[in-house]
Amino acid sequence: MRYLVHYVEDVTERVHAEAERARLVAALAAERGQLRAALLQAMTPMALLVGPEHRLELVNDAYKRVSGGRDVTGLTYREAFPELEGQPFFDIQDRVYATGEPWAATAVPVRYDRLGAGLEDAYFDLRYEPVRDAEGRVFALLSYGVDVTEQTRAHLAAERERQRLAAVLEHLPVGVTFAEAPAGRHSVSNPAAVAIWGVVPASPEVAAYSRDFVGFRPGPGAPGSPEEAARRIASHEWPLARALAQGEVVQDELVEIERPDGARRLVSLSAAPVRDADGRVDGALVTSVDVTERERLLAESEAARARVTAVLESIGDAFYAVDAEFRFTYVNRRAEALWQRCREDLIGRHYWSEFPAAVGSESYRMHHQVMSERRPVHYETISPLTDLWIDVSIYPEAGGGLACYFRDITARKTAEAAREAAVARAEGARAEAEQANRGKSEFLAVMSHELRTPLNAIGGYAELIELGIHGPVTEAQRTALARIQQSQRHLLGLIAGVLDYSRVEAGAVTYRLADVPVGEAVAEAEALVAPQLRAKGLGYAWSGAPPELHMRADREKLQQILLNLLGNAVKFTRPRDGVPGRIEVACTVDEERVHLHVRDTGVGIAPEQLERIFEPFVQADQRLTRAQEGVGLGLAISRDLARGMGGDLTAASVPGVGSTFSLTLPRA
Template sequence: MPRTTSEGDGSGREAAAERARLVAELATERERLRSVVLHTPAPLALTEGPDHRFTLVNEAYKRISGGGRDVTGLTPRTAFPELAGSGIHEVFDQVYATGEPWVGPETLVRFDRDGTGVMDTWFDLRFEPVRNAEGRVVGVLNLAVEVTEQVGARRAVEELLARSERARAEAEAARAALAASEVQFRMLADAIPTLAWTAQADGYIDWYNARWYEYTGTTPEQMEGWGWQSVHDPAALPDVIARWQASIATGAVFEMTFPLRGADGQFRPFLTRVVPLRDASGRVVRWVGTNADVTSEREARAAAERAQAAAEAANRAKGEFLAVMSHELRTPLNAIGGYAELLELGIRGPITDAQRADLARIQASQKHLLGLINQVLNYTRVDAGAVRYDLARVPLADALVGAEALVLPQARARGLTLALGECPPGLVARADPDKLQQVLLNLLTNAVKFTETGGELHVTCAEREAQVAIAVADTGVGIAAEKLASIFEPFVQVDQGLTRQHEGVGLGLAISRELARGMGGDLTAESTPGVGSTFTLTLPRA
């Protein structure tokens, strides 16, 4: 049955009212949803249209987007120009065009969030397409949860784990290197001829090298710990133990020589040295000891002492022989001189001129031989330490003038120039005046002997801190470098061809040096063959 007009109007009004109610509820729901979005703690923003203009931005999003800055009505490219090239702007385009959501966990975003400059921030990003009733994409919902602190904490943990792993690997490598080093150490210790061992901090010996077992004929089981005492001399063992315990208590280096019994049952002396190994805090953690056989050294030292004693005895015998020989020779030489004088006086009858000349030659030879013998006697007294020194203050200028007066006639006779340099005023030596004159005369006489006619002699003196120095220089034949060191040795004649022209026994310089040293000084020489020599006498300054 068809409806009446009044019924139709009523149904239309009801439908309109229902639509109005539904629209109102939808508006209310949208407002409620908008309020939830605006006040949710998660940063949310809604963009609409292909240019992605922000139409809904909650407070949390405003805070992360730039210190509360409201980007509503702006596009991402306008609001965040510093993101150009990062790919974020392109994500908006991609989601809007494809309708597919995009998720980017722990995405690094570099932007100016508070106006102080671009900074690194990490976000968990999510981009969702927003569709209308027909299902067409009309916008993009952007969720951005900051995870900078979480990323930093995780990376810190990862870095700690990485460092721990590196430390573990380094420790493993160090342990491997230590093991290899210990193997090398033991191989080296086994190869050396010296006995070697290591001990714990308390002195408990836990390792010996192969040389120890070879020498002692023992086994590791016999020697472990304190078993080493069995190869020690019982007489020396208490002292060894006491000193070893003292080193353990104080950390001091142990050094001692004592006997060790070999596999043959014989004891040999060993120089033992034990040094502590300390940790970074200075605490002793181990000991390393070595035992060096010093039998050969002791035998060599004893042999050297015996040789020295024999040489000293031979030297004494030589001195005694020279002294006796000299005394025995002086008697007939004095007799020769006496008889020559008697003959010269005519006591035995008249003599001819030829005989008188012969007697003169006999007397000259007798005096020369007597002088040589006196030199030998002087040397034996000096060498035996029997010379007495009367030390006094001696002005050098006076000593040089006195020596010059005695030598000047000889120098002139050979056509030499003797130049005496001036001494610094008041320069005084502490010396024996007679011994000083003897040395100076010997140096000047030698210079005259070995300088050719027309040559020069120069004598100078100078002060050297606590000493004075007198230099006697000549322009004579000189001395070869390889022979210069031996000229002060007794009975040494450097050049036989030269010394035969001026006979002597080679004792003058030896006596002069011993006299110089006996007065607290020394005598040295410098020389160049063909140029000349310089002898320098040094004495203590008074």
Template sequence: MEGSGLYRLLVDSVLDYAIFALDPTGHILSWNAGAQRLKGYRPEEIIGKHFTIFYPPEDVARGKTTIELEIATRDGRVEDEGWRVRKDGSRFWANVVITALRDSDGTLVGFAKVTRDLTERRSAEEALRLSEERFRTLVQGVKDYAIFMLDPQGRVASWNEGAKRIKGYEAGEIIGRHFSAFYPAADVAAGKLKMELDVAIREGKYEEEGWRVRKDGSCFWANVLITALRDSGGRLVGFAKVTRDLTERKAAQEREVADARRIAEIETASRTKSEFLAAMSHELRTPINATLGYADLLEMEIAGPVTEQQQEYLKRIRGSQQHLLRIVNDLLNYSRIEAGQVEYEITPVSLHTAVEAVLAMVEPLALAKGIVLKHGPCPEGIMARADLGKTEQIVLNLLSNAVKFTPAGGRVTAGCGTVDGTPCVTVSDTGPGIPPEHQHSIFQPFVQLGRSLTSGHEGTGLGLAISRDLARAMGGEITLRSEPGEGATFTVTLPPDR
């Protein structure tokens, strides 16, 4: 086979390229298999037609085909990428090379036209371009992070909105400057910046938290990530730097640490106070009990007769001792509660039984003061789940307080029942009442309203504090309802025995 025949066979067999010839006026002279596959025409359908048939109407209208042939004639060839049209009217993105063909005398005899379909490549490139554009737009629009590029020497190469907001620089003020502008002078002097880039180069990234500097000189606590960027050949082309302002978070963490420290100090102080109160209470009870014993011996006249006047003195001594012992017991109980040393034996408790027992204890005190102690409604079937001894202690504290603050001739009432299905004990009096602004403070330790040097209201002010703590420890609560001049009503609620 002659060389020309072999060449024709080669061209005709190519499927990936449309290869065909045009006469000097642009009419088609030949058609290979690749042209048929790419453009959709069979040879008999297209040979003899002008090659403008492959161009969009808008390109034909502006003379694009004429210009291409003129350039090829003048320069020997023309290359272009653009939209072309298939037989079915669909468009594809093509790379086109038109080469002028001349005979041995230099006379133009036509053109060789080679077309390749680049639609898939262009789609991929366009998708990549759009992706990069979206990413660039996204990065530029991010305001919570400073995201920017550094060149291999550490100079700023890009700048987003977050970087402007966090660091204070406009893009034109910072691009081209070294990123040392963001670091405290001590870090720069210590070679910290070179260390960060060296780690990023060696390990791929560098991350830390530390102080950074804004344009105005103020410092902020930042999380910083530096990532080394390399091209396909592995050559370092720069760094991506992401910075986040964590100043508020760091301040919050420091506040949490300070708060935890203060809480620990308060707990330690409270524990120390409770331990002190417990120790003092134990130390005080010993001499008090001893003096009570000696008073008993004197009353028994073991050491000799006791006069009527001396009997009166012993009575006063005993009264003072009993009062002091009550104070010591209150302090001891409070210190035990504060220290969490009180144990509870939770069982079904009859509130009727508890109220009956305590009323009997308080009755002598009420009679001595000329106060009517009234037994209010208290059905026997009201059962709570609580500690019987602690329940009686609460009721005793409330009744004793009521008797203490109710004037002679007044009335104190104790009863039990339910509130919305919850068992409760109520203690009410006809005393002076408690002003609204003081109703919360009366449950605080060592608070006793109306107390003065001449009031005659003795005590530690711990009774209500102890009672509320005991009630809460058993899953209950103590509430108060009072109006000045109209007395007060305390209600103890406890979990029901279901």
């Protein structure tokens, strides 16, 4: 048996609910359609950014226009506007999407491709509104904004202009004030005006002070008699009062003011009335310059001018001044006397018209040179106006003219001519003396060569006899031969010295300069005089020098000088009171020079002889009974050689104590 079960469910509510939902969906779709149509047709740039990636799902035409003509629909905001990377917009969108808090700002700077022609700076009033779903979750952002680029640029330009104007007023040295009608209250003042008038806008004392602003009395130099000044006081015809009450333009009027601090100042005042839209005077723009110091300086300048004039009238020099057209502006009494012209006849007249004889002269050329080059000159010439020798100085003046001083130097020129003749005679005598000296040097050179030949023969024959070539030689004869050879060698040395001196004096010595180690040079000289030191039992010390220290010298000439100095020290040093004599060599250095000092404990040199020992044929001990031999050329030759190498040789001595000879040569 079969059963039929019939189940019935009441779905009325569900059907009604589905119908309501369908109606709501339809209504929502219609609403969204209307919203979409409104958004697309809106004049304001608007876009719908969907999802956390901010994809531009809905973009109206106005938005496309401010996007540089790009169709960004369907792109994420980063894809649509990659040039905004580094600007804050991506972060702002993320924050609004995450927090649901709307964001808005005005005149936001944006750098992007606004017109499709490249990056530029633009400005927008922007707003981001979160869009929520039925559950209240944010699923999109509504972006809309207004392009205010042109307005913002205009505002920024106006602000920059205002700031420039404020900066100009701030730094203007002239006081600028806006004085309000009718009392002249200072409503705006720049720092210069505050400093001049002594009040700050809106300060407590301004009101009382500004009531008196129109009542300052005229200062010194203001036009008008005392009666006129009294009339102006009674009628309030002061500069600022005329500008405020009568609308008059006031230009550079001098007034004396008394500031709130009691200081009295002279002010040059100008005022221009400022009118409102109805043409009524609303105030005055006042410019002011504190001329107190200027007036004081003008007074001092006049006093100084008077003093200068007094000086120019009293000086011994003739003086005159001309302007840029060579017209006389001043002539002093001395110039009048030399020219024999009255100054009243010259002032205002043309120089070259009054003195045509000077045209083309040296003075004419010099005046025009200073006028064109604006540099002073000083010269001496024979005046074409007086036939006197004159000393002239011409200076350019700031105003374009010239200031000229001149004096009569005829007596001095006469004396100079006489002196020059005497100098010429002296030069002739000196030339004759030099010629004689050259003849003496040549004679010495020739005689030295002539004497060396027989002396060399004497030495040779003495050696042959000593060797027994001419027969046996006794001890007495051998002693005599030794003395002959010693005398021959000594005489050869003297002749060699004379020959060296003649060559040095004649300028025939050549120098082969090189870097010579100081220590090596001293050691070589020491080795050559060591036998003499031992023979006389003298002590010797060398302070040493760094191995890297070199001097610039001719090595052979340096050895000759050192041997001469050491040889002289050995020659003139002997034991004293049982104490052996001593010779010391020391070295000192400065930035450019090396100094070698040879000190001895010898007899010393008398002060009157110290300056002469470097002269040829001069010896400190000139007695006929002197113990030391020589002709007195060693030091003269040594100093000349030192100077020839760019150095010098000097001496210091104390009689009975010893002497120090210092050789100075350039440091390598």
